[in-house]
Amino acid sequence: MNKKIVAKITIVSTIVGLMIAVQYNTMQQPTARDxxxxxxxxxxxxxxxxxxxxxxxxxxxxxxxxxxYEQNDAESQAQLLKNTVDSLAQQTGITSVSGPGVILNIVPASELIEFGYRIEPISPDLLIRLVNEIYHYNGLFVEIGGQRIVHTSAIRDINGATTVNGVPIDKSNLEIRVITNSYEDAEKLYSYLYASSFRDEFYLDNLNLVINEAQSNLTIDEYDGDLTNTYLVENSKGD
Incomplete structure (x- = not known):
């Protein structure tokens, strides 16, 4: 047989074999279904x-x-600008804020202490999950153990201790303050947390999550630290 014909047959056979192998592999491993x-x-x-x-x-x-801004005169615009700055200052945490909200307490389960169970501080993962749920259900401002939560805040484990903003939290009675936009939102947050499974998850760690009823006025102090930014640079020339 001519060598060229043999070579062509070999190439065609190889291509057909690869196609069959790919098809077989696709049938054996179908795309994952939702x-x-x-x-x-x-x-x-x-x-x-x-x-x-x-x-x-x-x-x-x-x-x-x-x-x-467009419809008011210069004097009114100045007041609007001041109001905007004050609002941004509250959002970034550089000033204290007051409003309706809810107070949560994380305390050791007393009945478990009586039976000799060891009480560990709340884990960073569980605390982060709780904070995320608070924000998800209309929490605007949060304070954990006296530490204001801002965009640079970190909740992590440092040398075996759970810390917020680098400060170890109290493992015997941790207070969490949450301020919402309205008293109605505070009541909704209370109802959600009270009905959720979060209390069961805390109890698994020998802790009780106490959810107090909504209050009409709470105060959260300003952030006790230096706020840093990566992209904004102050213009010292005042231009």
Missing amino acids: TRDIWEIRQELSEEKKRHSELLSEISALNKIVEE
């Missing part, structure tokens, strides 16, 4: 719609501020 049921998908869709609604509300509020 196994979520309809209710899980609806719940995720509901969360996304809530985020979308929150973004639209923020855009509407910013547009309203712009309209006020």
Whole structure:
């Protein structure tokens, strides 16, 4: 047989073999299917719609501020600017803030102490999860054990101790203060936390999560530390 014909047959056979191998591998390892049921998908869709609604509300509020700047005179604009600066100062944590909210207490489970169980401080992971849920359910400002939570705050384990902003927290009675936008939001946050499974998760760590009823006025102190930024530079010339 001609060598060229043999070479062609060999190349064709190799290609066909590779195609069969790829097809076999695809049949043996099918693409993973989405196994979520309809209710899980609806719940995720509901969360996304809530985020979308929150973004639209923020855009509407910013547009309203712009309209006020455009429609008012210079004196009113100066007051609006001051109000905006004060609001930003509260959001960044450089000033104290007061408003309706909820106080949470994390305390050792007394019945477990009586039976000799060892009480460890709350783990950073569990504390971070709790803070995330608080923010998710309309918590605006949070203070943990006297430490104001800001955009640079860190909750981590340092040498076996749970710390907030680098400060070890009290493992015998940790107070968490949460301020919300309105008393209605404070009541909703209380109801959610009271009905959630978070208390069970704390009890697994021999701790009790005490959720106090909503209050009309709470105060959270300013952040006790230096706030740093990476991208903003102060213009000393005043231009």
